[in-house]
Amino acid sequence: MGTSFRSSTSSLFALASLSLIVSTVLAHVSIDPTKGFEILPFNKSYYHIQKPYDVPLDQRYSFVHGIHKCWVYATDKPHTPTSKTKPRTEIAIGGYGYSSGVWQFEAYGYVPEGTYGVNIMQIFGGDPPHATTFMLRVYNSSLFYYSRQALVADIYNRWFRLNVVHDVEASKVWVYIDGALQMEADALGEVDPTEGFENLPFNTSFYHIQKPYDVPVEKRYSFEGGIHDCWVYADDKPHTPNSRTLPRTEVAIQGYSYSSGVWQLEGYGYVPSGTSGVCIMQVFGATHPRATTFMLRDYNGSLSYYRSPVLVYDIYDKWFRLNVIHDVDASKVRVYIDGELKIEANDGGGTFHAFKFGVYAQKDGSSLMESRWKDIKIWRK
Numbered sequence: 567m568g569t570s571f572r573s574s575t576s577s578l579f580a581l582a583s584l585s586l587i588v589s590t591v592l593a594h595v596s597i598d599p600t601k602g603f604e605i606l607p608f609n610k611s612y613y614h615i616q617k618p619y620d621v622p623l624d625q626r627y628s629f630v631h632g633i634h635k636c637w638v639y640a641t642d643k644p645h646t647p648t649s650k651t652k653p654r655t656e657i658a659i660g661g662y663g664y665s666s667g668v669w670q671f672e673a674y675g676y677v678p679e680g681t682y683g684v685n686i687m688q689i690f691g692g693d694p695p696h697a698t699t700f701m702l703r704v705y706n707s708s709l710f711y712y713s714r715q716a717l718v719a720d721i722y723n724r725w726f727r728l729n730v731v732h733d734v735e736a737s738k739v740w741v742y743i744d745g746a747l748q749m750e751a752d753a754l755g756e757v758d759p760t761e762g763f764e765n766l767p768f769n770t771s772f773y774h775i776q777k778p779y780d781v782p783v784e785k786r787y788s789f790e791g792g793i794h795d796c797w798v799y800a801d802d803k804p805h806t807p808n809s810r811t812l813p814r815t816e817v818a819i820q821g822y823s824y825s826s827g828v829w830q831l832e833g834y835g836y837v838p839s840g841t842s843g844v845c846i847m848q849v850f851g852a853t854h855p856r857a858t859t860f861m862l863r864d865y866n867g868s869l870s871y872y873r874s875p876v877l878v879y880d881i882y883d884k885w886f887r888l889n890v891i892h893d894v895d896a897s898k899v900r901v902y903i904d905g906e907l908k909i910e911a912n913d914g915g916g917t918f919h920a921f922k923f924g925v926y927a928q929k930d931g932s933s934l935m936e937s938r939w940k941d942i943k944i945w946r947k
């Protein structure tokens with residue numbers, strides 16, 4: 567089965583990015599992706615338009631000479647008054663909703679120069695918490711698979727043919743652009759942990775650095791080119807003369823301390839090889855005698871929830887994306903690494919919380935501990 571029609575692209579600005587997914591770039595093989603498929607009727611009985619709920623349809627969509635033109639502004643409202651998603655103008659082909667079989671979407675798409683940070687075609691639906699199975703996005707004048715993988719460069723101001731095949735039973739998606747297979751991916755979809763959250767301002771007014779009390783901050787911390795670099799030695803002193811804790815160099819975000827609501831820290835972290843036995847990010851605060859609600863630790867290049875379980879292996883010397891969500895009212899912490907939900911754990915109770923990142927020595931720590939961080943964002947719901 568297949569649906570076949572021509573359409574322009576649907577545009578929606580500023581979809582937040584995120585990623586995971588195993589995918590493989592295959593050799594470009596030019597074949598007819600529709601071979602063996604049956605073409606199905608397609609007309610407006612099969613779709614409806616989703617657009618910002620408070621504007622008339624003709625201010626965000628037109629259908630002239632067979633071309634669907636969709637546009638939206640970053641400041642637009644979502645498609646329903648209660649939705650917390652970003653704005654969209656999309657043609658939703660609900661008349662061919664499916665839950666099994668092999669389906670194909672074919673169309674010619676066009677993205678005018680200047681449009682970016684937007685999803686232009688998606689396969690809606692996925693195993694929770696995934697809301698989608700596939701997204702085709704535009705960043706930096708290229709077509710992307712979510713934000714993870716560039717498929718085709720220089721996409722602006724020209725028509726391209728798109729064929730997206732979804733084999734539900736095999737859990738696979740194939741993407742062809744201008745007849746060339748660009749990608750085969752597991753139909754796992756992707757979660758955007760920041761969806762529905764508000765991004766809060768973040769700068770030096772919102773944090774301070776905790777470091778061994780007897781050394782100057784520049785001997786244990788630097789901030790250059792947008793990268794926070796924190797290091798500490800196993801034989802360093804604690805952060806205050808009367809503390810009995812192990813040494814640390816941590817960025818403590820106490821400008822956003824909280825006791826209720828849903829809070830999220832997003833950032834890219836990096837642990838150089840050799841660093842081990844150290845907490846690199848924590849949610850401070852818990853019911854006594856616990857001091858923390860969450861710790862992300864590195865032991866020998868694996869990141870773990872406290873000492874166990876391991877959340878991800880083999881992280882030395884590369885950037886990973888971390889999203890930590892603390893839902894105080896539900897008493898839950900959810901941790902995403904590179905867009906994948908790794909753990910949902912109970913929090914530690916308590917009435918005062920704050921995010922911290924850097925290095926905080928644990929038992930069996932390496933002699934030198936270091937972690938680097940960039941693109942830190944604080945979100946609140």
Ligand SMILES: *[C@@H]1O[C@H](CO)[C@@H](O)[C@H](O)[C@H]1NC(C)=O
Binds near residue numbers: 608
């Ligand atoms: C759309 O196509 C179907 C199937 O061919 C047909 O039954 C229906 O009347 C068509 N609707 C419109 C609005 O053309």
Ligand SMILES: *[C@@H]1O[C@H](CO)[C@@H](O)[C@H](O)[C@H]1NC(C)=O
Binds near residue numbers: 705706713
């Ligand atoms: C787009 O380009 C900017 C600047 O070159 C870069 O920082 C950003 O990571 C790029 N985005 C993607 C998704 O590659």
Ligand SMILES: *[C@@H]1O[C@H](CO)[C@@H](O)[C@H](O)[C@H]1NC(C)=O
Binds near residue numbers: 771
């Ligand atoms: C940090 O951001 C806040 C809120 O936008 C602003 O009031 C403050 O002046 C900023 N501080 C610095 C040091 O940039």
Ligand SMILES: *[C@@H]1O[C@H](CO)[C@@H](O)[C@H](O)[C@H]1NC(C)=O
Binds near residue numbers: 842865866
């Ligand atoms: C880390 O590696 C060292 C040396 O191989 C080993 O002694 C230690 O048990 C490991 N630690 C963990 C937590 O796996």
